[in-house]
Amino acid sequence: MWCKDTFFICHSNIFAVFLWVLNDKNLDTMKKILFLSCLSVLAWMGISCNSPQQQKLQPMVKHVVMVGIDGWAAHDLAQAHDIPNIRNLMANGSYTLHKRSVLPSASAINWASTFMGAPTELHGYTKWNSKVPEIPALVQNNHNIFPTIYSVIREQKPEAETGCTFDWDGVKFVIDTLAISHWEYIPDSYVDINKNCTIAENYIKEKKPFFYTAYFGTLDETGHEHGWYTPEYYNTLAEIDQVIGRLIQALKDAGIYDDTIFIITSDHGGIDKGHGGMTIEELETPFIVCGKGIKKGFETPDVVMQYDVPATIAYILGIQQPQAWVGRPVMSFFE
Numbered sequence: 073m074w075c076k077d078t079f080f081i082c083h084s085n086i087f088a089v090f091l092w093v094l095n096d097k098n099l100d101t102m103k104k105i106l107f108l109s110c111l112s113v114l115a116w117m118g119i120s121c122n123s124p125q126q127q128k129l130q131p132m133v134k135h136v137v138m139v140g141i142d143g144w145a146a147h148d149l150a151q152a153h154d155i156p157n158i159r160n161l162m163a164n165g166s167y168t169l170h171k172r173s174v175l176p177s178a179s180a181i182n183w184a185s186t187f188m189g190a191p192t193e194l195h196g197y198t199k200w201n202s203k204v205p206e207i208p209a210l211v212q213n214n215h216n217i218f219p220t221i222y223s224v225i226r227e228q229k230p231e232a233e234t235g236c237t238f239d240w241d242g243v244k245f246v247i248d249t250l251a252i253s254h255w256e257y258i259p260d261s262y263v264d265i266n267k268n269c270t271i272a273e274n275y276i277k278e279k280k281p282f283f284y285t286a287y288f289g290t291l292d293e294t295g296h297e298h299g300w301y302t303p304e305y306y307n308t309l310a311e312i313d314q315v316i317g318r319l320i321q322a323l324k325d326a327g328i329y330d331d332t333i334f335i336i337t338s339d340h341g342g343i344d345k346g347h348g349g350m351t352i353e354e355l356e357t358p359f360i361v362c363g364k365g366i367k368k369g370f371e372t373p374d375v376v377m378q379y380d381v382p383a384t385i386a387y388i389l390g391i392q393q394p395q396a397w398v399g400r401p402v403m404s405f406f407e
């Protein structure tokens with residue numbers, strides 16, 4: 073409505089001035105031509121400026137890389153030690169420590185929302201290990217799955233290189249693998265995350281992807297085995313921090329770091345040795361975004377939900393989000 077009204081008012085005014093100049097007997101022909109030329113340029117600029125689609129479809133960068141850390145709680149992050157890369161991303165980027173998971177606070181459900189821009193009731197994944205939606209998805213794309221960030225990119229930028237690598241095979245059921253240039257399940261790399269990390273480094277350097285997710289499941293495993301917020305949990309987070317440092321270095325080695333927005337986030341937190349419940353410890357996770365055009369050291373007061381993650385990615389990459397998504401880009405992150 074705003075756009076239509078502004079367009080109408082702007083062009084009504086220009087048209088009135090146009091008629092006035094044309095009928096003014098005090099102006100000679102040359103002056104009239106000059107005035108009318110200027111008005112034509114103004115009218116053209118009005119059309120350009122008032123097209124929100126053109127503005128929205130302008131990509132901020134050529135690359136987005138997201139590190140997905142399963143089970144990384146925002147709660148008690150202050151207690152974490154040896155995470156210089158994460159702290160550096162927070163100091164040089166924008167973030168919230170109150171992004172809220174959808175219910176139930178478990179993996180497949182919340183990774184579905186992370187890629188599908190929608191809550192449980194819409195995408196239909198309801199269990200920690202759902203392979204197909206238990207509730208029929210309200211909308212399906214031509215691969216018979218709720219639209220994901222990957223399928224939306226494929227539709228709008230068919231040539232774009234997209235990737236997803238993961239060490240929990242549950243991820244493959246919520247990303248629309250048919251729409252992805254390269255996806256890879258890396259078994260058993262919980263034990264040695266270097267394996268997962270090396271594959272991610274090589275992929276970044278070789279393919280310079282438009283959008284890439286590197287998923288790590290080891291922190292969630294540690295939480296289930298030793299408990300959340302235990303020394304073991306924080307030690308594993310410190311190991312993941314080193315992985316983050318290596319992936320940032322891979323972007324620099326690939327020569328694309330300055331044209332990349334780097335994201336780290338999670339699906340849910342945890343409490344004691346589990347999650348899936350309704351405590352804040354289980355529901356709140358970090359969402360940290362850093363790179364060109366992102367405010368530095370900014371903690372947003374805005375409400376952010378799990379399904380706002382892909383909406384923010386789509387906005388950054390100049391991709392129009394589908395009507396089926398209810399997520400919103402976190403606009404306050406942008407300069």
Ligand SMILES: [Zn+2]
Pocket residue numbers: 142143178179180292339340
């Ligand atoms: Zn999880």
